[in-house]
Amino acid sequence: MSPKQYKLMFRVPPSHLEVCKEAVFTAGAGTYPGGMYAECCFEVLGMDQFRPTDESTPFIGKPGQLERVAEYRVETLCVGEDVMRNSVKALRKVHPYEQIVIEVVQLVDID
Structure with missing residues (x-):
């Protein structure tokens, strides 16, 4: 399996x-499975919008002020639950934001 x-x-x-x-x-x-490709990802530059509240300590912006900032969206493959969990832990250690947008989607194999 x-x-x-x-x-x-x-x-x-x-x-x-x-x-x-x-x-x-x-x-x-x-x-990727089989080891023929490594360090693969898709990245696209876009705009993010947020308003830090008075309870926040933002990396970018000031509490109460609406912010629009350039950010990259990165998508990559994780083969195995342990790789996915370890990758999220590693990301949390180096990412500068106090609230990180992280999404994980389990893929299905369609023949």
Whole structure:
């Protein structure tokens, strides 16, 4: 039986793009079954909007002020639940935000 596969997606400011990718790749994300490809991801630059509240300590912006900032959305493959969990832990250690947008979707094999 093949290990479960997951798509890990996260958003990150350009200043921390490479360090975040390196962290998840070191944890095993981005490697395809069979080992022929490694450090694979899709990234797209977009705009994020948020308003920090008075309870926040934002990396970017000020409480009460609406912010629009450029961020990358990164998508990568995690083969195995342990790789997915380790990749999320590694990402949390290096990402600069106090509230990180992380999405994990389990993939299904369709023949």
